[in-house]
Amino acid sequence: MLMYLSLSVTLARKKYSVKYPDLYSKDSTIFNCIQRAHQNTLEGYPVWLGLVLVVAFTHPLISAAFGFIWVTSRFSYAHGYSSGDPDKRLRGAYGYVGLSGLLISAVYSALQLLGWV
Numbered sequence: 240m241l242m243y244l245s246l247s248v249t250l251a252r253k254k255y256s257v258k259y260p261d262l263y264s265k266d267s268t269i270f271n272c273i274q275r276a277h278q279n280t281l282e283g284y285p286v287w288l289g290l291v292l293v294v295a296f297t298h299p300l301i302s303a304a305f306g307f308i309w310v311t312s313r314f315s316y317a318h319g320y321s322s323g324d325p326d327k328r329l330r331g332a333y334g335y336v337g338l339s340g341l342l343i344s345a346v347y348s349a350l351q352l353l354g355w356v
Contacts, residue, residue: 240310241284244277244317269323276317276328283338290341297348305344308337 251257255270264270287309294302316331350356 240313241280243314244280247317247321248274248277269321272323272325272328273317273321276320280313280317287338287341290338290345293345294341294348297351298344301344302341305337305340309334309341310337312337 251270251273252259255264255267257264257267257270263274287306291302291306294305312331312334314331316328316334319327319330347356
């Protein structure tokens with residue numbers, strides 16, 4: 240998923256003539272949306288990864304299921320955002336189901352690992 244988004248930004252840089260080190264384009268809203276979708280995913284990835292790993296210690300299938308929901312939502316989010324209409328990024332909002340499930344499961348897993356439940 241991260242490689243797909245990275246490749247999307249690379250191709251968009253060529254298409255919209257945005258040179259490094261410029262992070263955003265002054266002229267292309269679509270490029271900026273593609274770049275922002277990638278950045279936002281990178282911002283949330285460490286939290287997701289930590290939660291997936293903690294839950295996987297005690298509940299690997301639950302971890303995989305909630306993790307899969309979040310990953311697929313990032314594709315939906317990026318596809319919607321890349322259209323140039325930032326409101327379409329909300330198509331990936333179902334990822335919060337996966338992230339919330341991971342968070343609740345991580346707390347429960349941590350309590351299990353500590354022997355408190």
